[in-house]
Each structure stands twice: as structure tokens, then as C-alpha cells.
Amino acid sequence: MSKGERVRVQVDGRVLSLSNLDKVLYPKDGFTKGEMIDYYTRITPVLLPHLRDRPVTRKRYPDGMPGQSFIEKNAPAGTPDWVRTVNLPTPGSAKGRASADYVMVDGLPTVVWLANLAAVELHVPQWRVGPRGGVHRPDLMVFDLDPGPPATIVDACQVACALRELLDSDGLTAYPKTSGKKGLHLYVPVRESGRTRDYAEKAALRLEESDPRHVTTRMDKRLRRRKVFIDWTQNDPGKTTVAPYSMRGSDRPAVSAPVTWDEVEACREPADLAFVTDQVLARVEEHGDLMAPLLEEGPPLP
Numbered sequence: 001m002s003k004g005e006r007v008r009v010q011v012d013g014r015v016l017s018l019s020n021l022d023k024v025l026y027p028k029d030g031f032t033k034g035e036m037i038d039y040y041t042r043i044t045p046v047l048l049p050h051l052r053d054r055p056v057t058r059k060r061y062p063d064g065m066p067g068q069s070f071i072e073k074n075a076p077a078g079t080p081d082w083v084r085t086v087n088l089p090t091p092g093s094a095k096g097r098a099s100a101d102y103v104m105v106d107g108l109p110t111v112v113w114l115a116n117l118a119a120v121e122l123h124v125p126q127w128r129v130g131p132r133g134g135v136h137r138p139d140l141m142v143f144d145l146d147p148g149p150p151a152t153i154v155d156a157c158q159v160a161c162a163l164r165e166l167l168d169s170d171g172l173t174a175y176p177k178t179s180g181k182k183g184l185h186l187y188v189p190v191r192e193s194g195r196t197r198d199y200a201e202k203a204a205l206r207l208e209e210s211d212p213r214h215v216t217t218r219m220d221k222r223l224r225r226r227k228v229f230i231d232w233t234q235n236d237p238g239k240t241t242v243a244p245y246s247m248r249g250s251d252r253p254a255v256s257a258p259v260t261w262d263e264v265e266a267c268r269e270p271a272d273l274a275f276v277t278d279q280v281l282a283r284v285e286e287h288g289d290l291m292a293p294l295l296e297e298g299p300p301l302p
Helices: 033-051 108-116 153-169 196-210 261-266 277-287
Strands: 006-011 014-019 024-026 055-060 070-072 085-089 099-104 119-124 140-147 175-178 184-189 228-231
Touching: 006 108, 014 108, 024 033, 033 108, 033 119, 033 277, 055 099, 099 108, 108 119, 140 153, 140 196, 153 184, 153 196, 153 228, 153 261, 196 228
Parallel strands: none
Antiparallel strands: 006 014, 055 070, 055 119, 085 099, 140 184, 140 228, 175 184
């Protein structure tokens, strides 16, 4: 395909114009935009349920990993009229906007359209939007375990196991996924509640108190060296976390991949929990959606 050439395709009844399919997004692997669109097309059956009814913030890499990236909340100019959007407040917006028209991903055509815009990363909040645009209370709680060098995801896995026990003692079940970079995310489905942030903070502090040598809840990077930072602030209403099965902007076409607790417990090297697109597609073929329980209503917070 020559530079700038467009290909018209039909996706579930919608006609899309795809461009620059040969553009290399990940030079280390020679991974192209066309390959990214193919991945997102094939992963959509398990990705879509985790995006549906949640406003999507995108991180776009129009020139691939070597180029500049930008975070986009507002629906871009030229958004097709069949793409559902919902206007929501954006408190603290760096651009000074009071609100934004967020894209709601409710089908394969929207996934492909976003991939064609080089929206490599898809981030969502822990709450949903109703059919008339009303914002629900959070139905998910997330803990972002970020190891401070020279700690690695191996250390994050050890902390994750301890956090899992703490949550289990409160009648809550956690489901792990890699961040797609160096950390680990634990998700907890709950009955809709306005207390998820408060509970997450207290749980993180409890773990820090029990193991201050390996765990910290403080953001100051100088205090995070050799420790695993538990970022409970991902439960702030204005925060988002990269969605399960989303690709990541890194040197390789890595994915934020759901994993089993057996894999977490067995992790001995960072490579044990590093997955790229082909591997994730194969894992879904073998395991199905390991995060399917997040789609069911969880128990009430204690």
C-alpha cells in the first residue's frame, strides 16, 4: 500500500476508511498499524464488555512509539454520527474544559475506528454511564501495584498475593492483570458504592502498616525505591485505568493482559508476565476471558 492510500471496509454494516496500514508503530518488532487494527478486531469479543457503558479516554500515537503521543477525552473532529458520545464533566481538565463529549464504545465498528486513529491505549473509569447519560456509582475497585526500581513485577506479585488475602478476609474477590508495562492491577467487582475510594485507601494503608519494608502508599518516587507502590487513587471518580486487553505504548506491542492467580504466584522473572498481542490472542483462545467475573455484580463493601 502506498503512503496515504485508503482502504474502504465494511464492519458490521458500517463503512470505514482505513489509512496508512503499513505504518510501523512499534519499530522494534516492525509491528504496523494494520496489525494493530487486526489485533483489536480479533480481541473485541472479550475487550468490548469491559468498555461498554464506560466513557473511553484514548492515548493516541499517530506517528508510532518514536513519535509524540497525546491523551484524548473529547470526541475528535470528524467523529462519525453513528459513534455514541456522552457529555460528562471534566473537573481539573488541563485544557480548561468544563466537560467533554466522551466516546462510548458499544460495537466493533467503533473499536476499528479508534484503532485507525492510532488510539493504542484505551482507558476507562470504574463506573458506568446509563442509557440516558446518568453516571452510576462505581461497580469496580482497582489497585495499581507499581514497583519502584530495582523492584519489579515479581515483587508486585508478592504484594498482590498479600492484598488478595486482605480482600478475601473482607469477603471480596480480586482478579489480576498485568499493566502491560512493569506493574500489576487488581480488580474487585463490588455492588455499586460511593465508598470504593475510601475502602481502597484504608486497605492499602493496612497492607503498608503490616509490611512497610516492601509496601508504600506514598506517591513520592524517592520513597518508592525498592518498594511496591499501591496506587489506590485510581478509584477517584476522575481517574481512569487502562482497560483489560488494551495495548500499551511501549517498545513492544504489549498488552494489559488478564492473568491467573497461579501465574501470579509462580512469577519469578518479569518476562513471565509480559505478553504481546499474539500471545494474548492465544491465551484468550485457551482460557476465555479471565476477567469475565468483573461483568457480574459483586458483593457489597464491608
